[in-house]
Amino acid sequence: MVVATNNSFPGSNGTIFSPNDIIDLERGDPLVFEAYWKKMSEACTVVIKGWELMSYLSDDKNVCWYMLPEFGEAVRRLHHVVGNAVTQERHIVVGTGATQLFQAALYALSSDSQAPQPINVVAAAPYYSEYPSEIEILRSKLYHWAGDAALYDKNEPYIEAVTSPNNPDGVIRGPVVKSEAEGKQVYDFAYYWPHYTPITHKADHDIMNFTFSKCTGHAGSRIGWAIVKDIEIAKKMTRYVHMNSIGVSKESQIRAAKIIGVICDGYQNFGSMESELFFEYSKRIMRERWEKLLKVIEQSKVFTVAKFPTSYCKFTNESSESNPGFLWLKCDESIEDCTSYLMAKLKVRARGGQRFGASPKYARLSAIGTEDEFNELLKRLSNAD
Amino acid sequence: MVVATNNSFPGSNGTIFSPNDIIDLERGDPLVFEAYWKKMSEACTVVIKGWELMSYLSDDKNVCWYMLPEFGEAVRRLHHVVGNAVTQERHIVVGTGATQLFQAALYALSSDSQAPQPINVVAAAPYYSEYPSEIEILRSKLYHWAGDAALYDKNEPYIEAVTSPNNPDGVIRGPVVKSEAEGKQVYDFAYYWPHYTPITHKADHDIMNFTFSKCTGHAGSRIGWAIVKDIEIAKKMTRYVHMNSIGVSKESQIRAAKIIGVICDGYQNFGSMESELFFEYSKRIMRERWEKLLKVIEQSKVFTVAKFPTSYCKFTNESSESNPGFLWLKCDESIEDCTSYLMAKLKVRARGGQRFGASPKYARLSAIGTEDEFNELLKRLSNAD
Numbered sequence: 136m137v138v139a140t141n142n143s144f145p146g147s148n149g150t151i152f153s154p155n156d157i158i159d160l161e162r163g164d165p166l167v168f169e170a171y172w173k174k175m176s177e178a179c180t181v182v183i184k185g186w187e188l189m190s191y192l193s194d195d196k197n198v199c200w201y202m203l204p205e206f207g208e209a210v211r212r213l214h215h216v217v218g219n220a221v222t223q224e225r226h227i228v229v230g231t232g233a234t235q236l237f238q239a240a241l242y243a244l245s246s247d248s249q250a251p252q253p254i255n256v257v258a259a260a261p262y263y264s265e266y267p268s269e270i271e272i273l274r275s276k277l278y279h280w281a282g283d284a285a286l287y288d289k290n291e292p293y294i295e296a297v298t299s300p301n302n303p304d305g306v307i308r309g310p311v312v313k314s315e316a317e318g319k320q321v322y323d324f325a326y327y328w329p330h331y332t333p334i335t336h337k338a339d340h341d342i343m344n345f346t347f348s349k350c351t352g353h354a355g356s357r358i359g360w361a362i363v364k365d366i367e368i369a370k371k372m373t374r375y376v377h378m379n380s381i382g383v384s385k386e387s388q389i390r391a392a393k394i395i396g397v398i399c400d401g402y403q404n405f406g407s408m409e410s411e412l413f414f415e416y417s418k419r420i421m422r423e424r425w426e427k428l429l430k431v432i433e434q435s436k437v438f439t440v441a442k443f444p445t446s447y448c449k450f451t452n453e454s455s456e457s458n459p460g461f462l463w464l465k466c467d468e469s470i471e472d473c474t475s476y477l478m479a480k481l482k483v484r485a486r487g488g489q490r491f492g493a494s495p496k497y498a499r500l501s502a503i504g505t506e507d508e509f510n511e512l513l514k515r516l517s518n519a520d
Numbered sequence: 521m522v523v524a525t526n527n528s529f530p531g532s533n534g535t536i537f538s539p540n541d542i543i544d545l546e547r548g549d550p551l552v553f554e555a556y557w558k559k560m561s562e563a564c565t566v567v568i569k570g571w572e573l574m575s576y577l578s579d580d581k582n583v584c585w586y587m588l589p590e591f592g593e594a595v596r597r598l599h600h601v602v603g604n605a606v607t608q609e610r611h612i613v614v615g616t617g618a619t620q621l622f623q624a625a626l627y628a629l630s631s632d633s634q635a636p637q638p639i640n641v642v643a644a645a646p647y648y649s650e651y652p653s654e655i656e657i658l659r660s661k662l663y664h665w666a667g668d669a670a671l672y673d674k675n676e677p678y679i680e681a682v683t684s685p686n687n688p689d690g691v692i693r694g695p696v697v698k699s700e701a702e703g704k705q706v707y708d709f710a711y712y713w714p715h716y717t718p719i720t721h722k723a724d725h726d727i728m729n730f731t732f733s734k735c736t737g738h739a740g741s742r743i744g745w746a747i748v749k750d751i752e753i754a755k756k757m758t759r760y761v762h763m764n765s766i767g768v769s770k771e772s773q774i775r776a777a778k779i780i781g782v783i784c785d786g787y788q789n790f791g792s793m794e795s796e797l798f799f800e801y802s803k804r805i806m807r808e809r810w811e812k813l814l815k816v817i818e819q820s821k822v823f824t825v826a827k828f829p830t831s832y833c834k835f836t837n838e839s840s841e842s843n844p845g846f847l848w849l850k851c852d853e854s855i856e857d858c859t860s861y862l863m864a865k866l867k868v869r870a871r872g873g874q875r876f877g878a879s880p881k882y883a884r885l886s887a888i889g890t891e892d893e894f895n896e897l898l899k900r901l902s903n904a905d
Contacts, residue, residue: 164576172571179570183775185782186557186564188740190549191733231616231742231765238764242658265763272763273627276659348576355573355770357616378650378657379623380616384769385740390568397570 150507158511159484160500163302163460167424167503168352171416178397181390188385198369201382202229209395210345210360216402217414217450219327221339225362226369229383230376233325233346233359237296238269238379240321240342240361243371244294245277255281255289258296259311260492261303261463263323264499266296283492287312298323300332303491303499305443305459307332325349330417332457333448342368347391349460351398351413352503356387418451421458424502424509428462431517437476438516439465462500473498481515535892543896544869545885548687548845552809552888553737556801563782566775573770583754586767587614594780595730595745601787602799602835604712606724610747611754614768615761618710618731618744622681623654623764625706625727625746628756629679630662640666640674643681644696645877646688646848648708649884651681668877672697683708685717688876688884690828690844692717710734715802717842718833727753732776734845736783736798737888741772803836806843809887809894813847816902822861823901824850847885858883866900 152158172179193203206229211222230236245254256270260283270280281287284295297320299308310320322343326332328350343362348354363369376382398413409415432438443457464485466473472495474487488497500512537543557564578588591614596607615621630639641655645668655665666672669680682705684693695705707728711717713735728747733739748754761767783798794800817823828842849870851858857880859872873882885897 162576166574169571169574172569172574176570180567182565182567184557184565185561185779186554189551189554189557189738191547191739192549193740231769232767234763235765246657269763272631272760273658274661276661353574354576355578355767357765357767357769375657378619378654379764380620380742382617382740382742384616384742384772386771386775387769390771394570 150505152507152511155482157478157482157484158508158515160504160508160512161484161486163349163501163503165348165352165354165460165503166505167420167509168417169505171413171420172352172394174411175397179394181393183386183389188389191382193382193385193388198226198366199228199373201373201376202227203385203388203392205392206360206388209392209399212399213350213395214362216399217329217334218337219329219334219450220324220343220345220362221337222362225364226366228361228363228369228372228376229388230359230361230372231380231383232348232357233323233344234265234269235376235379236344236359236361236372237321237323239372239375240344240368241270241278241294242375243342243368244319244321245275246371248277248292250292252291253277253279255279255287255291255293256296257281257284257287257293257312258298259284259301259308261301261488261497262296262492263298263302264486264490284311287314290314290316292317292319294318295320296323297321298325300326300457300459302326303461303486303497304441304463305332305457305461306441307335307457326460328417329414329448329450330421330458331460333446333455334450335446335448341365342372349503351394353391353394356391357384358387358391414450418455418458421502422455425456425458427513428502428516431513432464435516435519437467437470437519458502460501460503462502464498464500466496466498468496471495481519483512483515535890537892537896540867542863542867542869543893543900545889545893545897546869546871548734548886548888550733550737550739550845550888551890552805552894553802554890556798556805557737557779559796560782564779566778568771568774573774576767578767578770583611583751584613584758586758586761587612588770588773588777590777591745591773594777594784597784598735598780599747601784602714602719603722604714604719604835605709605728605730605747606722607747610749611751613746613748613754613757613761614773615744615746615757616765616768617733617742618708618729619650619654620761620764621729621744621746621757622651622706622708624757624760625729625753626655626663626679627760628727628753629704629706630660631756633662633677635677637676638662638664640664640672640676640678641681642666642669642672642678642697643683644669644686644693646686646873646882647681647877648683648687649871649875669696672699675699675701677702677704679703680705681708682706683710685711685842685844687711688846688871688882689826689848690717690842690846691826692720692842711845713802714799714833714835715806715843716845718831718840719835720831720833726750727757734888736779738776738779741776742769743772743776799835803840803843806887807840810841810843812898813887813901816898817849820901820904822852822855822904843887845886845888847887849883849885851881851883853881856880866904868897868900 347358477483485498592612732743862868870883
């Protein structure tokens, strides 16, 4: 019997930074909740024996034949507890992260097209920086990247990626394309969880993608799921995952089901301590981080961030602001390139605004890294002049 | 703490078939070795705690940054023990099964092409039935399916997929294209393991793909790996997996590393009982199955299979025949469609020869399913007239 060692990189908390060390906040590696899962470690432990989970197949009665039934049930239960999405009479399709499912959705929405041209895929700027590369990597004749949704004015069919709350800026979004042409939407709800934003309603759209990575922080598991209305779309998405990777790791599925189950048990079992419930903990941590961030930025002569409106959260039954997974920083007008400034002056690695279809005066920094990284960021931001 | 339940489908041994039950041997679901892993269950058990394996990142010093170091080490150790491939001074790239890596290889070999046309991808018939669909699914402008490698006569760059031993027919293969144009090869060594074929040499090619599914039978883990000579190709393959799924399940990687470690320990530790070593067991089982199959087919008036040559296996130090993962059956000349015949007369579901670019007089049946399925197949084949 072997116990998995901690292979998290960068390492767990306890790091001491010298002023010359680069703080890498370019990616959104979600290690912020690691301490919580250390506390819940035993309850969430999975044990997998040598002979288990060997088959390609999981459930031949389900459209998504490679999905373990307990994973699908865990996902439905989680949305029921949180109230952030409709799952009744919907199909669940599991993917190797939401990234694979985004591509599965593009395939599903474009593969029957009779159009001679690839379908235009758009997203409103600032958009998720990886969309253009993910869409263009194989130079498909089915679809291609067509830029900022707000500028779309072609009278041709399109697919709009709607990320809400948005990555990088945390804004709540709906579709923005104004074209008369036939349009379809793929919703990316990676951040529609109580720790990032108030849960104002049960989302209910044709294709809604979620990811385990940003919900609980288990990015290494590469688990995402889509909630899909139309069975034909669910079949095509399943077909894409079949052709792309013949299914999704069962080890990851079973572990995600276990961890989601522990979260839901906390809310549904009598006698749980509120402070031990996942979304109470995760929201508190994110709120604390944002209070510190906003305080530092308020006093800054160099940086600004947009204000978030307050909304009533039906999950926590209180009004609150958003606590986005990223800090979408704007540098002072005199600074041309915010990312270069951050690196040169603060030794902080960020992702530049131009990657998101925005001005280089903006930069995105992860707010979901380790505590040590975050505290060091605060220190450096407050020292900037 | 939860113990993963057996979600294998179709279920473990003990099934009783009635003559009207359909035996589904259309896919190659590798449950043949399940009994071995039940015996080795405890030694191969992995325990993963709630807070472990959370990061996207694994090893920032490796080209394949999302690969757990222990997985890469396990793969190198396995090839050292078996002697079937060179890994010294080679890069290992882990994928969500060999399927994702095949597509990663196509991307790596075609993305820098200056040619106005997509690169032609070919494979000698009978070829792996999924190649055309995997290659064509997104209708890429980088590459497209160009059919039987043996018929390729264009003076244009090409990529040849070389599957050896071949799926469906178990034949040992090399490249067959005779064109003068620039050609690159992607080797699929899914079945180059001692239980399927004698290990005659250490394979050493630019890109060699292997899969955990067909080596140990753990298909549900979706783990494959590529051995790559050129670091630039390894970087591009890693880039594809990044864009496609931001890495590979760490749960699967750690479990594969553990199971491979147990196999290697058996060979490298003094005092192991030979009958308990994985490849001794797996080869014996496959040999027994093939002896029974060949005996039944020898007496059949309807079916034939090709003879395999005997070769010296450097791993087992004995001469032996191949024991392919599939039975590539030819029906009598009077039968037009072997697959329809198998279904109508024997209630056996097979995959038709035309799917492999061959005649419908051929059909492929899995030889790596459960023991019950296999025994029922033997019974039905021997009753055919």
